[in-house]
Structures are given as structure tokens and as C-alpha cells.
Amino acid sequence: MKEQTAVAVICDKPVRYRVRRSDRARRLSLQVSPRKGLEVVLPRRWSLAELDRALRENAAWIDAQVERFDVRLGPRSPELVTGSTVLVLGRPRALKVEGAEPGRRRGRVVAENDRLRIQLTADDRMDPRPLLERWLRRLARLHLEARVGELAALHGLTPSRVIIGERTSRWGSCSHKGNLSFCYRLVMAPPAVIDAVVCHELCHLRHLNHGPGFRKLLAEICPEHDEHMSWLRDHHDDLQI
Template identity: 40%
Template sequence: MPGVQLEFRLDAPRRPAASVPGSLRVAGRDLPVEYVRHPRARRYVLRLRPDGAARVTIPQRGSLRAAREFAAQHTGWLERQLTRLAPQQVRDRRWRAGDAILFRGEWVVLRVTHDEVAPVVTFAGEALHVVDPAGDLRPAVERHLRGLARRELTTRVFELAAAQNLPVRRVTVRDQRSRWGSCSRRGTVSLNWRLVQMPPAVRDYVIWHELMHLREMNHSARFWRLMAEVCPDFAQARRWLRQHGEALR
């Protein structure tokens, strides 16, 4: 049996390969598990993602059955890591007046004021009405950010695609927990609304990454050469995502 490895990761989500979904009973609940085969992997790797789901990487000569057995053998490890993760999930769940959030790559403070209609939340020139200014502001602020993202990201995708004569047919902006974006062979680009929270250069990197899949539907050396042509500083953007990606969750 190939070697094994356990990892507890709180870094930026990566674009997943084709996977097999599953679940595992851990600490009295069903934990989502994603089984992903990787041709260059040499061992079974079990990771706990920031969203509380598990991911098992299967080496080239490994089997799905062995991967499931491997995960089942390490439920104790998963339970311990879930215990570590729980306080961070609770801490990050609510946004209140005075909290700072990322917006266009900058930390901005949520402030509450009042006008003649209702309480208003303001940040970085944005303003929106809320019902309960003393409560959780996150649902209202996220709805506002999603609206901005749909307008801005759609426009930006078509701008960049036109610059390279790429055949984009449709753009969707969604709430994606495990990836920043995706691209289909038919020209549909799907993006995570949280791109509006990133610096413009990092946002563009993610968009270019998906657009280049219209020319190369993999992550081969040719793909990264194409990326270097349209986004020469992509390494800096990837570094930013590794360092700050979790703050966007």
C-alpha cells in the first residue's frame, strides 16, 4: 500500500480535480469527504479543509476502496482537527459594526450610521440599509457584495476575453466554497463572488486562470506559459491567495 500523510490545512482553496463524493461518520455526524485521484501523488493524503469537509488524495496506483479504508482509520485524527477548527468557524461567522472585512484587497471597517429611512452600513464608499444594526451584518453585507460581484466580474471577464479573442459565452457568479472559479469547454466561466474582495490584480489572475483553460484544459507546462504571457505577475497573486484566502471565507 502506498504511503500515507495527514494534513490540516487552512490555506486558500485549490481548484479541485475530478472527484468522488462520500461521507464518514466522525464525532457523531456525517462528515463530507471528497476522494480525488492525482497522477503525481505517491501516498494517500488526508486533509481537513477550512469548511470542515475532508479531502483524500489517491495516488496513481491506489484504489478508491483503500482510500476509504484509509480515511476510516483516521477518524480520531479528523475529530481532533475538527475540534481545533470549530472556534475559528464560530469566530468568523458574524460581522458586526466595527469589524474589518476585505474589500478590493483592503481591510475596511463596517460602520453604522442613520439616515431618514433606516440604519445604514457603510464601508469604503459603499452604503446599504439594514434592519438590525446591532445584530449580524454579514447577510446584508454579503448580499450587497454579491450584487457588486455579478456586475463587476461579468464585465471584467468579457473585457479580458475580448483582449485575447477568447470565446466566452456566459459568466455566472456564485457562492463557491471550494474554488475561486471554473471554466467549461463550451465557454461558460463561473466565478466565486468573493473575488470582489480581492485586490484587482489577484481578481484578474483568477479570471485569466479560467480564461486560459479555453486554450488549455489542464495545468500543463503550456498552460503556465500561457498564463505568464497574459498575467506575468501570477506568482504574486498565488502568494496572496495562500496568505489571505482563508480570510475571505
């Protein structure tokens, strides 16, 4: 199983956590954040006994962090109500959650300058999240397909397909068939950061690894790549809905 959720007893109190197995990880890591709660990244071949030992050895730290972020029972989703904000192409957009016009059968999201109006019908059960996710997915497809096409042509690279989905561990990937996949939430980042992720995956069309050839090509077509990746790491929790 790629991911699973479990509950551990930490300092005599229950803590919900998520385990993600990774082929790339070389050691176990523990992370706590408001949006993801306690997440454990476990190398593919490591046993659950090693996971249990890590939880015991780091119990005091885990207890302090889950108390600090108030995520003992799991991550907290951002509140999507009138007045809250979400990032769209790096710009904060204020939300206005309202009822749809009489007679409208489906809810929708309307973009107005720096505001997003989320118009709900009775069928939406007053939950704006699915509508906002669909809107972001459509925007991501339009923006990423356009940028992949433009940057690929500029640098003489030819991807097979562009796939937009929900990725839990990476913002983008490149398959051996030349398919480029991106997380739809990447469209919440600034355009320059999006371009850096696109350039990273385009370079994998020529070098399906992170060796010297890959790094040389990436430095040529995106000199500020590392700076943009730092932005993604620093703002990971802001790119959630």
C-alpha cells in the same frame, strides 16, 4: 454527495468535521482553520473506512488543532458588528451596523470611503450577513464581468458566459461550453489577484487542462500568476463572511 458534515470521537471528545470528495485529489488531506473547522478532502473513489482510519491515525494532531482554533464544534463565522472589518477589493472596510431609516422596507449596504454601513430593517432580524452577501454578489458581478470582458478582448479570447455563485473548493472554473464561473467572495481579494484568477480561467478556453500549452499561455498573459495564487492561499480565511 459532494459534501457532508459528520461528528467523530477524537481523543474521547466529539469533533465536528466536513468531508469534501474531490475528483482531482490523489490522496486524503486534513485541514483545520478558524473559518472552516476540520475539513477532510477525500479522493472520489476512496471509501469511508479509509477516512475513519485517517482520523484515528491523526487523532492527536486533530485534537491539538481544533483546540488551538477553538473549532471543536465546527467553524466560527467572522463576527459582523460595528467596528469589525471585511475586505473589499483587497482593502479593509470598517462595518457600521445600524437600523434602516424609518419607512424603508428593505435593508441595504451603503459604501462610504473605507466604511460599509449595513442598514437593517426589522425583517432582517438583526443579522447583517445576508445583506452583506447580496451586496458582495452584486459587486462581484459588476467587477468580474467587466474584467473578463476587458481581459478576454485584450488576449483574443471569447468566453460564452460569466457566472457568479458560491464555490466551495475553487475560486473559478471553466466549462467545456466556455462558461466561466467565479465565487462571489473573490471580489474581496485585491484587483491584481482577481485578474490572475480571471486569466487562469480564460486560458482554459484554449486549453481545458493544465498541460504545457496552458502553462505557456498563462505565463505570457499573467507572469505573476503563481505569486497571486500564493496570496489567495495565505489569505483564504480572510475572504469569508
